[in-house]
Amino acid sequence: MLFYVIAILVIVMDQLSKYLIRTCIEINETVTMWGIPLTHIENSGMAGGLFQGYARLFGVGAVLFVMVVLYFRRNEEMKGALIDSSFGFLVGGALGNGIDRLVFGQVTDFIIRSGGILNLADHAIEIGGLLLIIFGVVNWFKNKD
Known part of the structure; x- marks a missing residue:
């Protein structure tokens, strides 16, 4: 259940x-909200603006990624709150950006960070990846004994 709750919350948020960024901030406009600068850009590629124009292809890739995660969730070794949380963030992030890519042909980014301009789905994917690494390390130590 944790997997679904996290995935749905990530997608909705x-x-x-x-939606709020697209309707309230013009493209390339920067505003500050609660001390946080936000810049509205549209990215038809992938991270860092690479491979511009292939958004729908990456959207299909997101759907395939979700199918792989759902397959791995059936694995008996991959059970528990940590892996469910990891997969929830990964799937929620992948589907959040996948929806943009398939519906709009581009992803809305707005959170300025040292590595570029991202969105909540990107951050969810980073959290999911970190949790997956932690899960792997914990399992490695468990199986080492």
Whole structure:
């Protein structure tokens, strides 16, 4: 259940935030909200603006990624709150950006960070990846004994 709750919350928060950015901030405009600078950009590629124009292809890739995660969730070794949380963030982030890519042909980004301009789905994917690494390390130590 934790997997579904996290995935749905990530998707809803991501899509709501992107909707608000698209409707309230012009493209390339920067505003400050609660001391946080936000810049509205649209990215038809992938991270860092690479491979511009292939958004729908990456959207299909997101759907395939979700199918792989759902397959791995059936694995008996991959059970527990940590892996469910990891997969929830990864799937929520992938679907959040996948929806943008398939519906709009581009992803709305707005959170300025040292590595570029991202969105909530991107951050969810980073959290999911970190949790997956922690899960792997914990399992390695468990199986080492």
